[in-house]
Amino acid sequence: MKVLVTGAGGFLGVHVVERLLAHGYTDIRCFLRDSGKTERLLTLPESHSGPKLELCYGNLRSKSDCALAVADVSLVIHLAAGLKGAPAELFADSVVASRNLLDALEERDGIPIQETRVVLVSSFGVYGAAALPRGTLIDEGTPLEEHPELRDTYSHSKLRQEQLFRDYQQKAGFQLVVLRPGVIYGPGGGAFSSRVGLQIGPVFFHLGGSNLLPLAYVVNCAEAIVLAAGHPAAAGQVYNVHDDDLPTASRYLREYKRHVKQMRSIRLPYFATRMLARFLEAYYRRSQGQLPAIITRYKAAAAWGGNRFDNAKLHTLGWSQLVATPDAMAKTFEHLRRQDARRQ
Amino acid sequence: MSLKIAIVGCGKIADAHVEEIRKIPSVHLCAVCDLEPIMAEQLAVRYSVPQWYSDVAKMLEAERPDVLHITTPPQSHLPLTEQALAAGCHVFIEKPIALRYSDAQAIIAAAIAAGKKLAVNYWPRFEAPALELRRLHESGVLGNPVHVESSIGYDLQGEFGMALRRDPQHWVRRLPGKLFQNVLDHVLNKITPFLEDENPFIQAIAWQAEAAAGEGGSDELLDELRVMIRGAQVSAYATFSAHARPVGQILRVYGTKNTAHVDYIARTVVLERKQTFPSALGRLFPPFLAAKDHLRQGLKNVNSFSHARFHFFDGMRRLLEDFYLSIEKDSPPPIDYGEILRVSAMMERIFEQVYPEVRA
Numbered sequence: 001m002k003v004l005v006t007g008a009g010g011f012l013g014v015h016v017v018e019r020l021l022a023h024g025y026t027d028i029r030c031f032l033r034d035s036g037k038t039e040r041l042l043t044l045p046e047s048h049s050g051p052k053l054e055l056c057y058g059n060l061r062s063k064s065d066c067a068l069a070v071a072d073v074s075l076v077i078h079l080a081a082g083l084k085g086a087p088a089e090l091f092a093d094s095v096v097a098s099r100n101l102l103d104a105l106e107e108r109d110g111i112p113i114q115e116t117r118v119v120l121v122s123s124f125g126v127y128g129a130a131a132l133p134r135g136t137l138i139d140e141g142t143p144l145e146e147h148p149e150l151r152d153t154y155s156h157s158k159l160r161q162e163q164l165f166r167d168y169q170q171k172a173g174f175q176l177v178v179l180r181p182g183v184i185y186g187p188g189g190g191a192f193s194s195r196v197g198l199q200i201g202p203v204f205f206h207l208g209g210s211n212l213l214p215l216a217y218v219v220n221c222a223e224a225i226v227l228a229a230g231h232p233a234a235a236g237q238v239y240n241v242h243d244d245d246l247p248t249a250s251r252y253l254r255e256y257k258r259h260v261k262q263m264r265s266i267r268l269p270y271f272a273t274r275m276l277a278r279f280l281e282a283y284y285r286r287s288q289g290q291l292p293a294i295i296t297r298y299k300a301a302a303a304w305g306g307n308r309f310d311n312a313k314l315h316t317l318g319w320s321q322l323v324a325t326p327d328a329m330a331k332t333f334e335h336l337r338r339q340d341a342r343r344q
Numbered sequence: 345m346s347l348k349i350a351i352v353g354c355g356k357i358a359d360a361h362v363e364e365i366r367k368i369p370s371v372h373l374c375a376v377c378d379l380e381p382i383m384a385e386q387l388a389v390r391y392s393v394p395q396w397y398s399d400v401a402k403m404l405e406a407e408r409p410d411v412l413h414i415t416t417p418p419q420s421h422l423p424l425t426e427q428a429l430a431a432g433c434h435v436f437i438e439k440p441i442a443l444r445y446s447d448a449q450a451i452i453a454a455a456i457a458a459g460k461k462l463a464v465n466y467w468p469r470f471e472a473p474a475l476e477l478r479r480l481h482e483s484g485v486l487g488n489p490v491h492v493e494s495s496i497g498y499d500l501q502g503e504f505g506m507a508l509r510r511d512p513q514h515w516v517r518r519l520p521g522k523l524f525q526n527v528l529d530h531v532l533n534k535i536t537p538f539l540e541d542e543n544p545f546i547q548a549i550a551w552q553a554e555a556a557a558g559e560g561g562s563d564e565l566l567d568e569l570r571v572m573i574r575g576a577q578v579s580a581y582a583t584f585s586a587h588a589r590p591v592g593q594i595l596r597v598y599g600t601k602n603t604a605h606v607d608y609i610a611r612t613v614v615l616e617r618k619q620t621f622p623s624a625l626g627r628l629f630p631p632f633l634a635a636k637d638h639l640r641q642g643l644k645n646v647n648s649f650s651h652a653r654f655h656f657f658d659g660m661r662r663l664l665e666d667f668y669l670s671i672e673k674d675s676p677p678p679i680d681y682g683e684i685l686r687v688s689a690m691m692e693r694i695f696e697q698v699y700p701e702v703r704a
Contacts, residue, residue, distance in 0.1 A: 033510055059511055085503040086356040091386040099382060149390050160386070287652035288367050 002027045004073040006060060006101065007080030009037030011188050012121070015222035016077060018044050021051050023226050029054045031069045031080070060097035066104035074111050076101070077119045077229055081161070087153040094157040095164060102168040117175040119229045120165050124182045124214060124240070125155030130301040139310040140238045150298040175235040177228050181221050182214025182242035182309065186328065187335035189218060191256065195303055196249045197265065198294065204265040207273050208249025211306040214242040217328035220321050224314055231317045239314045245325040246309065252329070259333035261340055273300050347371040347668055350409035352400050352424060353416035354378035354387040356504065357438055361413050362391045364661040371668055377403045400424065404431040411436060411671065417515035418525075422447045429458040434671050436664070438465050439529040441688055443520060448688035452681045461677045463667045464684050466533045468593065470666070471659035472648065473606050476613045477597065478537070485615070486599030488577070489538040494531045495583035497591035498523070500567065517565065520702045521695035524550070524569050524584055528694070531582045532687045534595045541575035546690060550698035553587050571694055612641040
């Protein structure tokens with residue numbers, strides 16, 4: 001079985017390819033945009049015997065590149081997405097690119113699309129968390145966001161991407177598996193999710209407080225994706241992906257300060273965040289956007305309202321944490337500490 | 345009467361157009377359009393635009409807008425302008441106006457023939473410091489201009505720069521002047537008010553200071569440009585740099601009386617005055633006079649900020665207000681067509697020198 005991994009050169013992609021190799025997949029096409037991101041991929045087969053890694057460079061915004069990417073594959077793991085940048089770029093990289101990929105799957109010769117499994121890596125951002133009371137358990141049955149335009153553009157684009165995949169699935173009949181990771185972290189990733197807080201100028205505003213942080217260590221997340229990709233019961237299903245032993249945002253920040261570096265932070269309780277958001281919204285409206293409304297009450301409720309999380313459904317696939325949370329945090333912080341030392 | 349505005353092209357710059365249009369009470373945005381329906385939809389959803397289309401002909405037919413903003417890549421500006429004019433629209437075009445000078449001529453000629461107004465988005469020209477410079481020039485404070493230096497910085501690590509570096513098929517790469525063509529309007533259109541020659545001497549050199557290795561291959565993408573221009577009365581230097589920091593936008597106008605230094609990022613205009621005190625005393629005062637100018641400008645900016653007139657694209661809002669007013673009053677558009685053509689002609693001659701295939 002030939003497997004296509006889009007975004008294979010990215011932070012998560014390399015680990016997904018590694019887990020595919022570990023699970024015995026031997027024919028993997030790694031699709032990546034930047035030729036500078038191949039170094040880690042090329043070292044992977046050394047630790048596994050007999051696999052075939054095919055590196056395929058291109059841009060999913062290009063229909064012809066998509067056609068090359070999907071030729072002869074019967075399993076697609078779609079990781080590529082816009083993570084930051086202008087809204088138009090995010091939609092082009094996440095939604096237009098996905099549409100091109102799905103069109104290419106529909107239009108190709110050879111393997112019928114009905115015999116193809118497509119694994120979409122989505123996001124927790126698609127849930128309508130702003131409308132939920134504090135402490136609500138978020139699981140796969142939680143309603144999706146009804147007002148994506150009020151959220152950050154990343155969440156908006158991921159929700160639109162999911163809708164697109166569902167539309168195509170109903171039309172074309174392929175097997176769709178959707179995974180919604182929480183905060184993916186690990187060596188090579190960022191230091192802070194906005195769920196912990198926001199760096200504004202020289203000060204870090206700690207907004208997450210005692211909220212649980214839905215962390216998914218990158219190796220554990222990759223393992224979940226590969227398990228779901230190969231599990232017969234996963235067809236048509238959605239899985240939340242996060243680790244079992246979740247720290248609070250304040251514990252994460254405390255450990256960061258202890259193991260990486262000291263930094264100035266100001267903790268804002270949730271009610272103060274809401275008041276700040278109310279002020280910023282009013283100023284945004286009055287000044288017609290002279291300063292961006294980086295915090296709104298709606299975004300605040302979604303990011304810092306405080307929820308509980310459930311990954312029981314993921315466990316039904318036989319998933320378990322490969323790396324325990326204390327070890328995962330230690331590895332992440334060690335990497336961040338070295339990175340910080342190199343910068344200095 | 346409220347003008348109906350529509351936009352074709354829903355890429356990054358369309359956000360700025362939508363935001364500035366929404367600040368003008370006398371107009372309303374009725375629809376947006378993009379060949380790629382997902383892009384049209386996302387813009388409409390994010391800004392609550394009533395309608396979106398993926399076919400510009402259908403949009404023009406259904407919405408009958410008074411003004412069409414063309415924010416597509418410049419390859420399509422000429423046919424879209426012709427289509428809009430045929431539908432009875434005035435046209436506001438994102439820079440660069442066209443791929444080639446001949447297309448720019450055709451666009452302007454078509455607008456004149458149709459009896460419709462046209463403007464190109466030379467928004468920095470309508471920023472507060474640019475207006476102050478114009479006042480200094482027109483009131484004779486500078487004397488006669490002798491030389492102009494216009495420079496612009498560019499961050500290849502920024503949002504647009506990264507998108508360009510990563511995508512070998514990016515539309516900017518297909519422009520005859522590549523990266524320079526997407527930016528040089530804002531360098532040259534600050535020179536043309538002072539240098540009015542139709543056919544000045546132009547000498548340009550360009551090079552690549554840093555190869556974007558591993559970013560999708562940008563070997564052909566030059567990222568440093570220097571241009572010397574000489575007219576009958578005034579000379580100019582034009583500079584584009586992707587590596588000088590901070591990323592700035594500076595204009596210096598040397599006059600026979602005084603020299604003006606305009607910083608478009610900090611939004612300051614500082615006058616360097618002729619010395620009036622003798623000897624060492626003459627060297628003592630200039631820093632204090634400059635400090636006074638900076639303080640005055642800083643306070644002016646605080647005042648603008650406090651009155652919510654300090655947006656990034658404030659110049660675009662002002663330009664649009666002037667453009668829409670010229671439509672309502674049937675008065676001359678805010679940017680002279682001859683100047684638009686002179687900028688386009690200069691750009692073409694520069695690209696012929698730095699990308700020889702353009703000449704071919």
